[in-house]
Amino acid sequence: MQSKKKLFLSGFLGIVLGILLSVLALNYFIGNATGSVAGTLKILWTLNILHSKYVEPVNTKNLVDTTIKNLVASVGDPHTTYMSGELFKNFMSETKGEFSGIGVVVGQKDGFLTVVAPVEGSPGELAGVKVGEKILKIDGKEIKDLSLEEAVGKIRGPKGTKVILTLQAEDATIRDVEIVRDVIKTKTVAGKMLENDIGYIRISMFSENTAQDFAVKLDELDKLGMKKLVLDLRSNPGGLLDSCVKIANNLIPKGLIVSVVDKDGNKQEYLSKLEQQKYKLVVLVDKGSASASEIVAGAVKDSKAGTIVGQTTYGKGSVQTIMPLDYESAIKVTIANYYTPAGTSINGVGVQPDVVVELKSVADEQLQKALEIIRTK
Template identity: 40%
Template sequence: MNNKKKLIPILFAFVIITASVFATFTVKITDVYAAKKENRYENLETLTDAINIIEKNYVEDVKMETLIQGAVKGMLSELDPHSSYLTPEMFKEFKVETKGEFGGLGITISIKDNILTIISPIEDTPADKAGLKAGDKIIKIEGKPTTNITLEEAVDKLRGKPGTKVTITIFREGKDRPFDVTITRDIITIKAVKSKVIDNLGYLRLTQFKQEASKEMSKALEELKKQNVKGLILDLRNNPGGLLSEAVRVSSIFLPEDKTVVYTKDRDGTEKHLKTRETDTNAEDIPMVVLINEGSASASEIVSGALQDYKRALVIGQTSFGKASVQTIIPMGNDSAIKITTARYYTPKGQSIQNVGIKPDIMVKQGTVNYEEEHPFLKESDLENHLNNEKINKSRQNSSDNVTVTDNKTLEDDLQLKFAVDMLKGLIIYGQEKAAK
C-alpha cells in the first residue's frame, strides 16, 4: 500500500509535465488519446463479454477468481515462454526455491519450439539420478500429452509431496522411440558449489545461481588457493541460471572492478550497465577455462559471455541454451505475482545471444575417452648398453613434489573436462614460457 501511495504523486507529476509541453497540440493529441481509449475499452468489453457468457452458460458454476486468474495466465502466456502468472502457492514456492531448497524432481524446464523441454537436470537430484538430460522433450506426464501445456501447468503436475512418484514420457534425439521414466519426488537441496583439485588445477562446479552462490564460490576458491593451484576450471554445464545479482557477484571474483558484466535494454532503449564490484576473494590473474553446454542458460550465459568478451577465460564445450532476457517478479495484492520479461540483455561487447547462445572458443562434444591398445615400439632404453640419464632421479623427485594425483576415471568418463584440463595445462606452460622471455 505504501508503494502505491508513493507512485501516485510521480504519475500525477508526469501527467502535468506532459500536458504543459504538448499544450499547442491539444486537439490532435486529444483525438488520438480518445481513439486509443475507445479501442482499449472495446477490447476490455470483449473480455467482460466472455466472462458474462461463461458465468451464464457454462455447465457448472465457476468462481470469478478462477476466471480472472485464467485470463491473466492467458495474457502472459501470449507474450513469451518466460512470462507467467504465479499463484500465491507458486509465488511462495518461488521464494523458497531461490534460497536453494524446494520439493520436486530437480529439473529446469522451458517451452522450446512449442514443446516442453528440459533445460537441465540439477546435479544430485532425482531427475539427475534417473538419467534425464538437457534437451530431453517431455511429451507426456502421467500418460497425458503435454501439447499446448503452459509452464505453470507443467510445474504443477511435476511437483508434489516428497516420496510420491510421477511418470513422464521422454523423447530424446538419437533414440528410436519415446520411453517412460518414473521418478520419486524429493526435497531438493542445492549445494551451489563443488570443488576439487585435478593435477594442480582448481575445479569449481557451479550448479545454480541461488542466493549466496557467490559466497560459496569465494569460500571454495580460498580453499583451492591454499593448495597452490596453478589454474582454474569453472564448470557451468547444465547450470540453468538463477539470480542476475549473483551472476554479477560471481563475475566480480574473476574480473577487475568496475567492468560491465552485462547490460540490459528495456522497451524504450534505456540501458542499464551492471558492473563488477570489489570482492574479498579475487582470482582475476590465474589462468582459467570455462565449461558450458546446451544446458547452460541465463545467468550461466552472462558469466561465460563476460569472461569470453574480456578474454579472461577460454570457453570450451557446446553452444549454450540461448536465453537473453530479464524477468522481473512483480508482487500483486492477493499474495500472487506476475513474472514478466522487462528487458533484453547483452554481453559487454554488445552481443545478443537470444536464440543463438554463447558459442565456445573451442567446440567439444561430450563423450568418453577411449585409448587405443599400445603397440610395442623399440625405445632407446631398450637398447643394450644404452647411456643412463644422470639427472633422471633428481627430476623425477622434483616433479613429484607438487603434483596431485589425477582422478583418471573421472577424466576418462568426461571428455569435455579432460579437454579442459589439457588446454589449461597448455595455457599455463605457454604463459610461463612467455613470462620468462
C-alpha cells in the same frame, strides 16, 4: 439466505466494476485513452456480464485467474507467465535453494517442454533424465496446452510420491521414466584442487546464496595455492542476475560484464571492479548452460579473461522479474534483453565455445580438454 448472499456479492462486484469502468471512462474522455484502455473496458465489461447474467453460478476467482492467464499467454513469450497458488509458492522456494520434486530444470524450446538440466544427485538425474530431452507427457497426459509453470507444477509434488515422464531423446526414441519425488536441496557450489596449482569449481545454479558460497570456496582454494581455475557451468540452468554478476566480479578484469536493455531502450550496465585478474581461467559449458551461466561465459569470452570449452549454450538472453498481484499470485514477465560486453544477443543462439568438445563417454573429454588448455596458460 444463500440467495441474498449471492445477490449481495453480485451487487458488490457490480459496484466495484462500475467504479473501475467510470474511472477508465473518465480517462478515456479527457484524452488519456489508448487502445489498452479501451481493451481494459471490454475485459471488465465481459467479466461483469458473465458474473451478472450467466445462468449458472460463476466462480469469480477462476474467472479472473483464467482471464489473467490468457492475457499473459497472448504475448507469445514462454518466459512470461502467470503464477498463482502452488505455482507461485514453488517458484519462490526454488530461488531459495530448496523445493520438493524430481530436481529437473525445464524450459520451453522450439515449442516443446525441454530438459535444461537435472540437478546433481536429484531423483531426476539418478533416473537417467538427460539434457535436451523433450517431455511429451506427464503421468500419461499430453502437456502441449500447458504453460511452463503449469507443467512444472504437475511434475512437482510431495516427497515419496511418483511421477511418470514420457521423454523423447534427441534421436527421436521415446521412453517412460518413473521417478520418486524427494526434497531437493540445491548445494550450488562445489570445488577441489585437481593438480598442482589448478583448482576446480562447479556451479550448478545461481541462487540466493551462490555468490557467497563461491567466494568461500574461491578463498579456500586460493589458500591451497590455486593459480589456475576451471569453472564448470555445464548443465547450469541459470538463476539470479545479481548472483552471477557478483561471481563474475571475482574473475573478469575491470570492465563491462553484461548490458540489460528494456523496451524503451534504457540500458543498465553491470561492471566488474576487479583491478587485476588473479587466476588463469577456463570455463566449461554445454547445451544445458543457460541464462545467468551464459552471462558469465559471454563476459569471459568477450573480455578474453579465459577460454570457453564445450558445446554451444542453451540461448536464453532475456531477463525476467516477478510482479506480485497479491499475496499468492504474480506475473513473471520478461522486462529486458541482455547483451554480452561485445554487444551480442545470445537469445536463441547461445554462446559459441572457443574450443568445441562433444561429450562422448564417461571419460569426460570436456574436462580433460579444459585441463590440457589450462596447463599451457
